Amino acid sequence: MPATTLLHVPTAEDIRESHRLIQPLIHRTPIMTCEAINEMTGADIHFKCENFQKIGAFKMRGAANAASRLTPAQLEQGLATHSSGNHAQAVARAAQVLGVPAFIVMPKNAPAVKVAGVKSYGAEVVFCECTIEARETKLNEVIARTGAYFIHPFDDYNVIAGQATAPKELLEDANLPFDIIMAPAGGGGLLSGTALAAHYFTPDTQIIGAEPFEVDDAYRSFHSGKIEHNATINTIADGLRTYLSEKTLAIIREHVTDILRVEEEAIVHAMRLVWERMKIIIEPSSAVPLAAVHAYPEVFKGKTVGIILTGGNVDIGNLPF
């Protein structure tokens, strides 16, 4: 029986099947450690390097899973999404590999480098105004015109199950009794997928989300139980400016231990530390969990910690250092 689109909270077997399905579209990324950072933090940290993933971010996993589960008829007219970031490139790349067109709605102020990235995978870019409403309106127009299949960046169980394969690999390859696994909280696709993977495959491990104070909607949603928004989004962690969805919030409320918030300077400091000490390039969102390890030493000292480094797509010509 071919895999089909998931319409329920992913089970352990759904995550395993997702992992098998997406093999042709992803890298199995390495895990790195850094003695200097362990000495500084007093924790034993294992970094899952999704900055080395295809398209430079974990988003490839979710898009690949959603696309791989479509029927030939669903796939035939291509894929569509709206995103100014890594999900746009992931959908474009998935469509390219599967041999169908991709239509990506991007705000007209999207960085040229990201537009170029999406186009490099052969996708058609459709520009819109810079509001969420304009994006959705334009996306609906594109779908009406093309018949393309919409892959939401996170409010989709296939995407969540795909992201869950990153912590699954971390568990398999590190083969350690993790006290804590961390992921940043943006739309919640990775954090909810990580929480599910831990729930099934390492139930004694705590899952801790990390988020900038500036966009602490996930923290507030986690405590209030409803989708909270952000009044301003002036964070350097551009991947975390969005808010949770019904599907991701429900999983996070059930399986995440806590969400910790950090200051902007702490994010830049942690990002620079990884660049300088580990010699790898991570984007600001990736640095948020390490910033939380520094900010809340009492939580992490003496612990075995997994951190998912979410991506490495950063404008090299425009750095915060």
Next chain:
Amino acid sequence: MPATTLLHVPTAEDIRESHRLIQPLIHRTPIMTCEAINEMTGADIHFKCENFQKIGAFKMRGAANAASRLTPAQLEQGLATHSSGNHAQAVARAAQVLGVPAFIVMPKNAPAVKVAGVKSYGAEVVFCECTIEARETKLNEVIARTGAYFIHPFDDYNVIAGQATAPKELLEDANLPFDIIMAPAGGGGLLSGTALAAHYFTPDTQIIGAEPFEVDDAYRSFHSGKIEHNATINTIADGLRTYLSEKTLAIIREHVTDILRVEEEAIVHAMRLVWERMKIIIEPSSAVPLAAVHAYPEVFKGKTVGIILTGGNVDIGNLPF
């Protein structure tokens, strides 16, 4: 019989023994590939990531080997060297691990970040004027005062045998019939070690050095047979500003196929390409071989190529992008 200081051109067994000796002081670094760069160049390139080495550069290997071969009596008074770069950190780190003092002569205009790096390994930094002569005079004073053992950055068979363990690992871990292996040419320690390792362990592989036009002393020495100097050293590849020595030149003349020269802009372009596409941080010297692959496509197209990425110590706050 304990290993002793090498006073002859290293044999295959000397390189093997060096590799065993330095295990406690080095990482076995990973090999990375990049589909996008392979597509651009038409070559199948395997990067040996010495930017992930201890102290952030391959120099750890040579210093570790030289230090590990000293008798307790030779080691007792500590280690000394002059260097403004990675060799300084390597000697400081080797001394720290072996539990002896280190005395590092550095020019007084050395970047603060490099001075701090050396001091972070517990070494004593002795400043001097910025000429080669001043460095040597000051080093002799330090040795007279302390009795420390001088480890030359490259004109030393122990250092050459240590650097040869980087290509040895590349051959063992990639396990491919390389057509070409490349290293940049500075003082020639890595290039001569690479040439020796290839001569013993993969004799059909060509060894190609790479060098900036701005400091093309190795190219000229390779052709003239004598140590050539540079009138100016205005290259971004700060690790390559020095010139060859008698020991490195003799090995390079015997076992290296060619030395290719590249423009400064080509170095910056190649460095940026590695940062953006591979998400790893390399210093400018590391980018010189890839710049040569771009500049001389007829040499590399269709070939299986190994490139040693020499290091990742770069001032993040002062980038050429």
